[in-house]
Structure formats: structure tokens, C-alpha cells
Amino acid sequence: MKTGLRTEIVVSICILLGAALLFAGFLLLKLTEQELLAQKRDQARSVLIILAKLIETAKANPSQFYAAFDQLDEIVSWRLLNNQLLLVAEANQDGSPAFDSLPAVLPSAGRILEDLSYSSEWLPGTRTTPSFIDLSTSIGSDDNTNYLLQVRFSLEDLARRIHRAQKMILIYVCVYGGILLAFGVVLLNRQVVLPIQRLHAATADVAAGKLAQVNIVRAPAEITDLAASFNHMIVALEESRGETDRHIQSLQEANLALKQVRDDLIRSEKMATVGHLAAGMAHEVGNPLGALIGYLGILESEAHDQSTSELLKRCLAEAGRIDALVRELLDYARPGKMPSETFCAVDSLREAVEMLTHQGQFDKVRIRDCCHGGRAPVCSNRRRLQQVWVNLLLNARDAMLHGGEIQLTTTHQPGEIALTIADQGSGISEEAAKHIFEPFFTTKSHGRGFGLGLAICQQIITELGGSIVMSTQPGHGAAFTVSLPTLSQPDAEIPK
Numbered sequence: 001m002k003t004g005l006r007t008e009i010v011v012s013i014c015i016l017l018g019a020a021l022l023f024a025g026f027l028l029l030k031l032t033e034q035e036l037l038a039q040k041r042d043q044a045r046s047v048l049i050i051l052a053k054l055i056e057t058a059k060a061n062p063s064q065f066y067a068a069f070d071q072l073d074e075i076v077s078w079r080l081l082n083n084q085l086l087l088v089a090e091a092n093q094d095g096s097p098a099f100d101s102l103p104a105v106l107p108s109a110g111r112i113l114e115d116l117s118y119s120s121e122w123l124p125g126t127r128t129t130p131s132f133i134d135l136s137t138s139i140g141s142d143d144n145t146n147y148l149l150q151v152r153f154s155l156e157d158l159a160r161r162i163h164r165a166q167k168m169i170l171i172y173v174c175v176y177g178g179i180l181l182a183f184g185v186v187l188l189n190r191q192v193v194l195p196i197q198r199l200h201a202a203t204a205d206v207a208a209g210k211l212a213q214v215n216i217v218r219a220p221a222e223i224t225d226l227a228a229s230f231n232h233m234i235v236a237l238e239e240s241r242g243e244t245d246r247h248i249q250s251l252q253e254a255n256l257a258l259k260q261v262r263d264d265l266i267r268s269e270k271m272a273t274v275g276h277l278a279a280g281m282a283h284e285v286g287n288p289l290g291a292l293i294g295y296l297g298i299l300e301s302e303a304h305d306q307s308t309s310e311l312l313k314r315c316l317a318e319a320g321r322i323d324a325l326v327r328e329l330l331d332y333a334r335p336g337k338m339p340s341e342t343f344c345a346v347d348s349l350r351e352a353v354e355m356l357t358h359q360g361q362f363d364k365v366r367i368r369d370c371c372h373g374g375r376a377p378v379c380s381n382r383r384r385l386q387q388v389w390v391n392l393l394l395n396a397r398d399a400m401l402h403g404g405e406i407q408l409t410t411t412h413q414p415g416e417i418a419l420t421i422a423d424q425g426s427g428i429s430e431e432a433a434k435h436i437f438e439p440f441f442t443t444k445s446h447g448r449g450f451g452l453g454l455a456i457c458q459q460i461i462t463e464l465g466g467s468i469v470m471s472t473q474p475g476h477g478a479a480f481t482v483s484l485p486t487l488s489q490p491d492a493e494i495p496k
Helices: 005-057 062-071 156-207 221-302 306-333 345-358 382-398 453-463
Strands: 075-082 087-092 112-117 132-139 147-154 341-344 365-370 377-380 404-413 416-422 467-472 478-485
Touching: 005 075, 005 112, 005 132, 005 147, 005 156, 156 221, 221 306, 341 345, 345 365, 345 382, 345 404, 345 416, 377 382, 377 478, 382 404, 382 416, 382 453, 382 478, 453 467
Parallel strands: 365 404
Antiparallel strands: 075 087, 075 147, 112 132, 132 147, 341 377, 404 416, 416 478, 467 478
16 A cells, blocks of 8 residues: 655654654653752761761660651651661551661761662553662760661652653653644645645646646745756647647648649649540541531421421530530640739629520529629639639539529638639538549539539639639538639729
8 A cells, every 4th residue: 555755754754753752851851860869869868867866866765766767758667776787676657668688797887888779660650669768877876886777768759750750751742743743744735745746737737738837936945946847848848849740730731732732643644634535536526526516407407307307406416515525625625824814703703693694594593692892803814714603603503403592702801802602402422522623523413514614613713823612511502612812903993
């Protein structure tokens, strides 16, 4: 089981702090105990000397030194022995242990023998033996008879005071240690744990892709240095990401350029193929086809039978389809640029609408002209641009077999105008939209188109320096937007 940094530090601080406080407290207590014990010993020696003098002067009246012993509370027992070490007199309190030692010979005058029994326990409540000090000295007499005086002084009061001090030290260690621990936890949280948690959260954000610097001010120098290194890493990562994004963008642009070049090459190959085919057809098919149409026209005018006349009309229609295909192929493969002139693109679109309306091409559909804004001067080939409008308008009409509305709109941008022709047909599928501008691709039914109209429109618009795009939503129609570069010429100079 893993433990956190806070737990590790708090436990370590508790152990070290408790050990230090206990050691310091008990060491001080031990020194104090030794000092008090030395004082007790000196005091007991002084009392013993006084008692010995009192006994020497009060032999005739033993009740006096009995009373003297009774008045001293620290004396728990005493006895007087003669030079034969035979008991002469004694007194002891209830529960006091008996004297258990005797000197081999009487000590010399003025000399004091000491026997200390003192238990110094480090833990409170563990003391089991009584504490006392036995002092022995010799007492002379007038008849040259020496006596041995043994007095036992109690050290229980000192022992109790020491043990009370031990308890106070433990309480002090616990209270003071708790206070220090609380302050330590607060400071640890603010100075170490919280900054580390913020660094951890910041690293998690980096792992999730969010490059955000961390702001750590109130923290130890090591953590602030670590935060500064982390921020430097974030800056380096941001620069690296920016450089990577730029490389990716350049690669994407290169891919788009390569794709455009590939499409252009494919289109050029198709154009070359169609050009060769158109040139051959114009030579091999065009002249015989023209003669064939002429002969069929003569036969139709001279036919008197209704069925024969109907048959000839059908033959002329099919021959006309062949002639239209040859012309579209020639238009698609025609090289070079056409003469340009300055005119209004919106006027050109409206002219195409008016021409087709007079021809009856929009009998089943409505034209809604939403073009607005000023005139848009373009420098282009008027006839070829009008060919684009005718193709797009007829395609919009063919997309609505049961009628509908064709909407014309314009969008003006600095240096550019976008003209949109939108229908209300069934739209174009996503798969078909990928090939909509390819030659010979068509969504119309068999016999209604050759798939060259939109390819010709794209070629013309590209030659004019513009672009054409298609947007569609299945079931909601399609819209073709032609964008053309405009001139900064005043409207008054644009010929109508």
C-alpha cells in the first residue's frame, strides 16, 4: 500500500519530534533528579550530625532524643547500637523495611557511612521498590563507650516529585508536539503538498494535450525551481507544437497542391485525349455528318407520307445529337485563350436567364433573382462566361422534373464576386459529388446528357481565374457557386 508524501513527512516529523522532546525532557529531568538527590543527601548528613550531638548530650534523658526523632518527618526509622553492635534503642514507622546491613566495625568519629536505595525509573508508574537512604555514624560517651547510630531518611517525596514531573513532561510533549504537528501540517500543505499537487495536475493537463503553465510563488526554492523548469518545458512544447503544426499545415498544403497537380494532369490527359478524339471526329465525322443532316432535311421536305416524314424527323434529331456531342467535345478541347472584355458578371447572368426564358426553357420553373449590391466588373470572355451560365441554369432546370424554383444570389467580397445558382431538386449523393466535374460523368438519365457540361464550365472558370464549387444536401437540392475576380473600375465605365 502506497503512502502519500504528506503522510511520510508527517510520520517522520512525529517520530523525530517526539523522540527529541522526550529525550530533552527526560535528560533535563534526570539532571534535576541528580541535583535534588545530592541536596537530600547533604541535608540528611547534616541532620544525622545534629542528632548525634543531641544523643551525646541527652543520654541521661532518652525521651529528649526520642522526641527529636519523632519531630522529623523524613526519618522513617532509626536504631542505636553499642560497640558490641547490640541493639540499645530503636524506632520505625509502620510499613518501613527493617535495617538489613551492619558495618563490620564501628566507623571512626566523624565518619558517616551511607547506604542508598533509590529507584529512578524512566516511565511513570513502573516504580515498585521504596526509596530511602541509610546513614550510620559513631557516637562517643564519657565512659569511653562508643555507640552506632543508624538513621533511615525517606526519599519517597523526591521520587513522587520526579514521577509527577515525568507525567508533566509526557503531557507537555503530547500537547506541544500536537501543536507543532498541526502547524507543521498546515505549513507542509501550503509550502510543499499543494504546490506538488498543482504540478501533478499540470502534468496531467499536459498529458491530456493542454499546455498551460503553472504559477507557484509561495513554495521552497527547490519546488519553485521545479515549477520554473516545468514552465520552460511548456514553452518548449508550445514552440515544438507550433512548429509541428506549421509542418503539418505545409504538408497539407503540399498534399493539396500535389492533389491539384494530379487532378490537373489527369484533366490535361483527358483533354488531350478528347482533343485528339475531337480533332479526328471533326475531320472524319463532321463533314459526313453535315452532309447527312442536309440530305435528311431535303428528304423531309419532299416526303409526302406522314410515317416517312416522322421517321426522317427522328433521324434528324439523332443526327443533331451527334452534332451536339461533336461541338461539346470541340468546346472542351479548344486550346488557347479567348479575347477578353470588361463587363458586369451579374448582367451576364441575367442575359442568360432572359435568353433561355424567351426560348421557353423555364416554362415549368420559376426564376427568383436575389442578386443585390452594385455592379461587379470582370475582365473575361463574355460568350464563354455566358456558356457557363446557360449550362448551370439548364442543369438546375433538369434537376426539377416536376417544377420548382431556381434562386440566383450574389456575395460581394473585396476583389471578388460569388454568384450562386441553387435549385430545389433531389440533390446529389455524396459519392456522385466527388466526380461531378469529371468529363463524361453525369447523373442524368441516358440520352439527356454526355457528362461534359460541368467539365466545360470548370475549365472555362479556371481559365478566367475563378473557381466553381458545388454544395448539396440529398433531398434539398444543389447549389453551384462561381467566384470571379473583380476589377476596381467604376461602374460608369462598365459597358452594358
